[in-house]
Amino acid sequence: MDKEAAEKLSILLMQINAKLDQSIAFVRDNDTEENYHEYRQVVGKIMGSLYLDIEEKLWMQYPELRPKKMNGPYELPENIFEPIFYTRNEEST
Numbered sequence: 001m002d003k004e005a006a007e008k009l010s011i012l013l014m015q016i017n018a019k020l021d022q023s024i025a026f027v028r029d030n031d032t033e034e035n036y037h038e039y040r041q042v043v044g045k046i047m048g049s050l051y052l053d054i055e056e057k058l059w060m061q062y063p064e065l066r067p068k069k070m071n072g073p074y075e076l077p078e079n080i081f082e083p084i085f086y087t088r089n090e091e092s093t
Contacts, residue, residue, distance in 0.1 A: 025088040
């Protein structure tokens with residue numbers, strides 16, 4: 001995979017992880033405590049696998065694509081995460 005394709009994939013994977021994180025907040029605020037904990041555990045495994053099995057390997061191949069928030073040099077435009085699916089209800093945290 002060339003650098004341009006790797007950059008597109010890296011951004012896509014970060015968008016997917018952001019949506020999964022938002023889905024956890026959505027379930028927390030709209031379902032039972034029991035379902036929330038079960039959902040969070042399953043989605044956490046998915047997010048961990050995306051990060052460890054795909055993103056981390058991609059960034060090892062192209063370290064210049066590692067985002068600043070992950071201690072890398074890549075300046076990530078915040079608007080890549082829009083539209084936001086769900087914003088956490090601060091009263092629930």
